[in-house]
Amino acid sequence: MKAAAADQSLLIELQLIDSAIMQAKSKLASLPEREQIVAIHTRLKASAEELAIVEAELADVTIDLRRSEIDVEQVADRITKDEVRLSTGNASPKELEQLQHEVATLGKRKAELEDGELEIMLKHDGVKTRVEELRSDEVGLQKLELELNVRLENAITEIQAEIDSKLSERANVLPKIESPLIDLYEKVRSSNSGVGAALLVGNMCQGCHLAINAVELERIKTLAADEVLRCEECRIILVRI
Numbered sequence: 001m002k003a004a005a006a007d008q009s010l011l012i013e014l015q016l017i018d019s020a021i022m023q024a025k026s027k028l029a030s031l032p033e034r035e036q037i038v039a040i041h042t043r044l045k046a047s048a049e050e051l052a053i054v055e056a057e058l059a060d061v062t063i064d065l066r067r068s069e070i071d072v073e074q075v076a077d078r079i080t081k082d083e084v085r086l087s088t089g090n091a092s093p094k095e096l097e098q099l100q101h102e103v104a105t106l107g108k109r110k111a112e113l114e115d116g117e118l119e120i121m122l123k124h125d126g127v128k129t130r131v132e133e134l135r136s137d138e139v140g141l142q143k144l145e146l147e148l149n150v151r152l153e154n155a156i157t158e159i160q161a162e163i164d165s166k167l168s169e170r171a172n173v174l175p176k177i178e179s180p181l182i183d184l185y186e187k188v189r190s191s192n193s194g195v196g197a198a199l200l201v202g203n204m205c206q207g208c209h210l211a212i213n214a215v216e217l218e219r220i221k222t223l224a225a226d227e228v229l230r231c232e233e234c235r236i237i238l239v240r241i
């Protein structure tokens with residue numbers, strides 16, 4: 001195949017543009033913010049699940065605590081009443097003795113109930129702290145998610161602008177190259193990970209970075225400048241400088 005040397009040089013320009021587009025697209029697909037956002041979603045989900053459990057536990061413990069407070073209050077009221085009766089002395093000695101005995105028993109009962117109340121109170125505080133921690137984590141994660149979304153959008157906009165600019169460069173270069181050469185370039189490129197043309201520098205193909213053997217190199221030297229070369233190793237279009 002033959003093509004003007006100038007067109008072959010433009011092919012290298014086109015390749016640089018296409019490589020830049022490929023790199024930008026790959027960067028777009030692998031922006032770290034995407035994975036970070038997914039990780040945050042996972043953490044938010046786990047946090048919300050734990051929060052639901054801990055909030056239910058807090059509701060239960062709050063009821064337990066209220067019950068326990070009522071129990072203590074009731075016993076304390078009975079003690080107060082008994083003590084009032086005792087202090088007025090308005091009872092028979094046997095009754096007074098019974099009252100004293102009751103006050104002592106109630107005092108013991110009250111102490112036990114207060115111990116229980118303290119235990120529930122500690123549990124209540126622990127659960128409440130955990131709820132607060134989880135709520136605060138949730139707020140922090142949501143804030144981070146928001147920031148990451150902004151960063152992701154900015155990065156996408158920036159890369160997309162780069163791609164658009166390269167596409168417009170491509171559109172400018174494309175009409176300057178004769179179409180059979182473009183067709184060959186596209187064909188090679190589609191089967192060669194996006195690389196269709198490379199420079200021949202010295203005896204090296206810049207596509208596969210392998211040396212062209214001496215015999216082939218000698219043959220190349222005899223060829224006219226408009227002869228389109230292909231690398232024997234990678235089949236890429238080799239452009240002479």
Ligand SMILES: [Zn+2]
Pocket residue numbers: 205206207208209210231232233234235236
């Ligand atoms: Zn090669």
